[in-house]
Amino acid sequence: MHWIMSTVLRKWTLFTLAFFIRIVLVGFGVYQDKTMVVKYTDIDYHVFTDASRFITEGASPYRRATYRYTPLLAWILTPNIYVTPIFGKLLFVTVDVVSAYLMHGILQRRGMSCEEACSYCSLWLLNPLPMGVSSRGNAESLLAVLVLGTLSCLEQRHLVKAAFLYGLSVHMKIYPVTYALPFALSLRNLETADMSKTTAPLGRKVARLLLGFLNRDLLQFAVVAGGVFCGFTLLFYHMYGWEFLQETYLYHLTRRDIRHNFSPYFYMLYLTAESSWSLALGLAAFLPQLALLLLVSLAFYSDLALCCFLHTAIFVSFNKVCTSQYFLWYLCLLPLVLPRLMISVKQGLGLLLLWFTGQGIWLAPAYYLEFEGQNTFFPIWLAGLLFLLINTFILVQVISHYKQEDIKRCQKLD
């Protein structure tokens, strides 16, 4: 047993095995799609492929209904049309494994042994969730690799590379935009910004705080990231016009999906969909998110992996629309957070079980609504609230059991 474990945890064995399993799953998907009524391939993958087909015909990818992504994705996936329909899936599973490679690098630079780093990476590499999601043709793994790449480059002070990846990730999906504040705080000039020792009046402290943001590193990061984001936006606006802005950004900002989902807001938004309050309520729902993200940024910016993990988990849990594929956005950061979490394996498994139970409790009434036609709107909403409670509890556990010394030491070193 021990021999098997130590072999599996050897870096190349683990990564090759993980890649091989994913390739097998992609192959199985082709087989299942051909032979069975229930399809393996995610519906979104057909949306991407259809959008790519429109691109190869010289048309706008937005001619495909429900294509709500950057045209860049449809451009990247044009080999789906020209080469093989599974090109996108192969890309997603490859990127999945590259994400773990980046995790491994980050963990090793923290002083972890190769084998220990592998054991944490295996939580991603051998995890059925990312395996299933990317082999079914969902593009979330692209965001995982961009976010991990940004963190990895930031840690190594490759600021231009980091900024490029960050700008690209915000262009691909808007949620990493919230990382801007912790990134800015961590790139601040600490000598001018450090207020703890001074007894200066408040006005001066604020001035110093703001002055701390004016330094070469931060400006460089902001210019490159902003340039990449604006560059892509201008390019695609020029090519596809207002429809691009509407579908890629505005739709997600103003989205008030009234169909059932994990969000605590879903039932309220459904009931008020036609009231004149609807828009105001939709915007007000951003406030708890905003307040929490601000607090987390200020408290944990010195440990960016933890900060981004908390940011994403809060953003997803408190969002107006919440579906299970969003969970992957923060799961990819979990292997970076876990090593510093001072909880026993038992406690960890307990929290995991709690998380799955929360989803199960939601899934039951959702199934009865969707497939049995029973009026379970109210239980679904209650289950959504319970799931929010569970997520909040887990986040509190993560924060309170995180190895604080590391943060303090980082601050001292800075």
Next chain:
Amino acid sequence: MVILGHFCILIVSLGIFGAIKADDGYCGLSGKWMESLTLSRDILKSGFHRELVTLVECDPSWPEELQVLLVQKLPRGAYGDPYQLASLRQDTGLQVLLDTEVDLEAPAYESSGFSMFVYPTRDAQNPKILQTVVPIHGRYHRPSDSGQGWERIEIEPPRLLLRADGCEQLLPSGPHVLVDAPCSVHNLSLCKWLEIHLPQDQRHVSLEVPSG
């Protein structure tokens, strides 16, 4: 597509052909055959995702070249998913054409009804029966003030159209109505179809979906 939809609904010619000779219709459709024709419907499954089953039964003695088209109107509360239908067309050969683009996410109160053109294909083993199973989905409805908790969506009966290539007159006698509708699921061009009115099928089928 939208323009096409408008066209199809337009009845272009209402030909009233007087009593013509005898019972020897050009394409072999006799009055007796017409009487054997029945249409029945059902809705399977429950919840938001249903299957609309339409069964056309007749005397097996019909000409090979005879084609059948069911024009099924769907109200605003339900829709057929064009992408799902395209996938089913590849897998099972189900032939359905929609007359407009469909918003898959909009609630009922922000949608409008549309028509599906369903082309049933003959089962070689049972030539008496033409059966189609079309997946349809309920839309979210306005929350009910009365606390009723569900909404009934009525699906009206389809119009039954017949056509045979190279055959101008299908029926030996009687007044009949010719309408324009897409010739086939592959082709957007219009053909003249003979509309058959079946007296026995005026029963509405319906589905109920929950509303909050």
